[in-house]
Amino acid sequence: MESVRKGFIFSLDAALALIVVIMVGGLLVMYFQVAEPKAGAYAASDRIAEDAAVVGFYLGKDAGQMGLSGTLPSDEFASCSVVYGYEIRVNSTWSSPIEKKYCKGM
Amino acid sequence: MDKRGQIFSLDFLISLIALTLALGLLIQFAEIKTYNENEELQWLELKGVAETAADLLVSNPDIVCELKDEGGSPLHSLMNCLPHINSLRISQQWMAISADYDCLIETPGAGQQLHPQSYDCKGDPTGSENVYSVDRKVVIFNGGNRYQISKGELEDCLKSDPNCKMYEQTVRLRVWKA
Amino acid sequence: MRKGIYSGVIALTALVLAVAIIATAGQRIAMQGDSIYGSSMMEVKMHWQNARYVLDKAASDAIADSVFGSGNCTYSTGAARTAVSTYFPQILNEMWEGECIVSAGPSLSGASGNITINATIKCGKDFGAESSVFYEKQVTFKKAVSSDSSGGSCLIDIEDMQSGVCEVDEILSGPNNLCSQ
Numbered sequence: 001m002e003s004v005r006k007g008f009i010f011s012l013d014a015a016l017a018l019i020v021v022i023m024v025g026g027l028l029v030m031y032f033q034v035a036e037p038k039a040g041a042y043a044a045s046d047r048i049a050e051d052a053a054v055v056g057f058y059l060g061k062d063a064g065q066m067g068l069s070g071t072l073p074s075d076e077f078a079s080c081s082v083v084y085g086y087e088i089r090v091n092s093t094w095s096s097p098i099e100k101k102y103c104k105g106m
Numbered sequence: 107m108d109k110r111g112q113i114f115s116l117d118f119l120i121s122l123i124a125l126t127l128a129l130g131l132l133i134q135f136a137e138i139k140t141y142n143e144n145e146e147l148q149w150l151e152l153k154g155v156a157e158t159a160a161d162l163l164v165s166n167p168d169i170v171c172e173l174k175d176e177g178g179s180p181l182h183s184l185m186n187c188l189p190h191i192n193s194l195r196i197s198q199q200w201m202a203i204s205a206d207y208d209c210l211i212e213t214p215g216a217g218q219q220l221h222p223q224s225y226d227c228k229g230d231p232t233g234s235e236n237v238y239s240v241d242r243k244v245v246i247f248n249g250g251n252r253y254q255i256s257k258g259e260l261e262d263c264l265k266s267d268p269n270c271k272m273y274e275q276t277v278r279l280r281v282w283k284a
Numbered sequence: 285m286r287k288g289i290y291s292g293v294i295a296l297t298a299l300v301l302a303v304a305i306i307a308t309a310g311q312r313i314a315m316q317g318d319s320i321y322g323s324s325m326m327e328v329k330m331h332w333q334n335a336r337y338v339l340d341k342a343a344s345d346a347i348a349d350s351v352f353g354s355g356n357c358t359y360s361t362g363a364a365r366t367a368v369s370t371y372f373p374q375i376l377n378e379m380w381e382g383e384c385i386v387s388a389g390p391s392l393s394g395a396s397g398n399i400t401i402n403a404t405i406k407c408g409k410d411f412g413a414e415s416s417v418f419y420e421k422q423v424t425f426k427k428a429v430s431s432d433s434s435g436g437s438c439l440i441d442i443e444d445m446q447s448g449v450c451e452v453d454e455i456l457s458g459p460n461n462l463c464s465q
Binding site for chain 3: 015017018028085087092094095096
């Protein structure tokens, strides 16, 4: 009976541990491969929003007319660029600059 | 008696197989890692060159439109504004693209195009393995043969006047290793 | 004792593999490093350009308000200078959480038909104690103002001399009409 227990097959524990390590390792690799493209997407959205804001400002077009959103979406990451206008009102004080947002989701 | 025959037991063989597989995987990992790192470095470098060039294309005062007052005095450069003139000053140098890279500027889609003869950056990326492409939104100023736009002309556009001489256009910059 | 040796070999192999995989995967993200300075410089420059536009309009507003608030509907350099000096920093403070400031001036000079305002606008960001991105440049605005209180109320015209655009057009006729056709 002892000879059956000793050294017939190496322990199930070790084999399971190896399988678990390979699976976890694979998951880690997949996670990092997904995380990397996100970094690039943030930078690209920045530039899209900024370009749209400048061009929209020049042409008197709002975010919708530039294919973007005028407000920050609440349910996803987005990049917003803000430009300001000013309305002259003859009275006793300055006007608050008029904010216009150009937001690009990802 | 039980200790005899432990070396060539089934355990030993299976663990040897597992060890060989693991070593093989490790070596392969190392090779792929080195190759990937190299590829990635080259790609990142290309990306850096292209994105910097695109930033300069829309902001370098030597390239973009210039705002002037009614008397003709220059006020400041206008970001994201390219003049539609036959001496458009787009060049690899002004976009900080070194000689070991080549580039192509295109204006995809309908809308006001850049003057066809005007700019440097007319390479052919066909056959190049890694080509980095950047799209930037600009306005093209169609003011005859001028790169200077007057403040009055800009005001026309700001209030969407039909006399506006600026038109929205996407400009595509493609960069690759020469 | 020996029955543990092969399990130990498997476990060691697993450990080495795990370290290799984690090291490889972790290194990929470390190489990404997008430059934040480049896109920040673009944004700062764009903000400067926009700030100039807003202060240009604000200058006309300040001049008009100074005439309106003068009590006798007349322009005075002193009152206009005070208004411009008050309006500029207050307005900039409301834009991009105060990223832009007036770093020099504003100064104002000239009679009502030829007012010149000079200032330096500085926009920028700090990335920490030792790195920052700033864009600073001088601006000049040129305005002409006229007023008319003959009808009982104070009416004002302001023309932007750099563009010929009429920014305030309350006087529609008469000798004080600056910009109506």
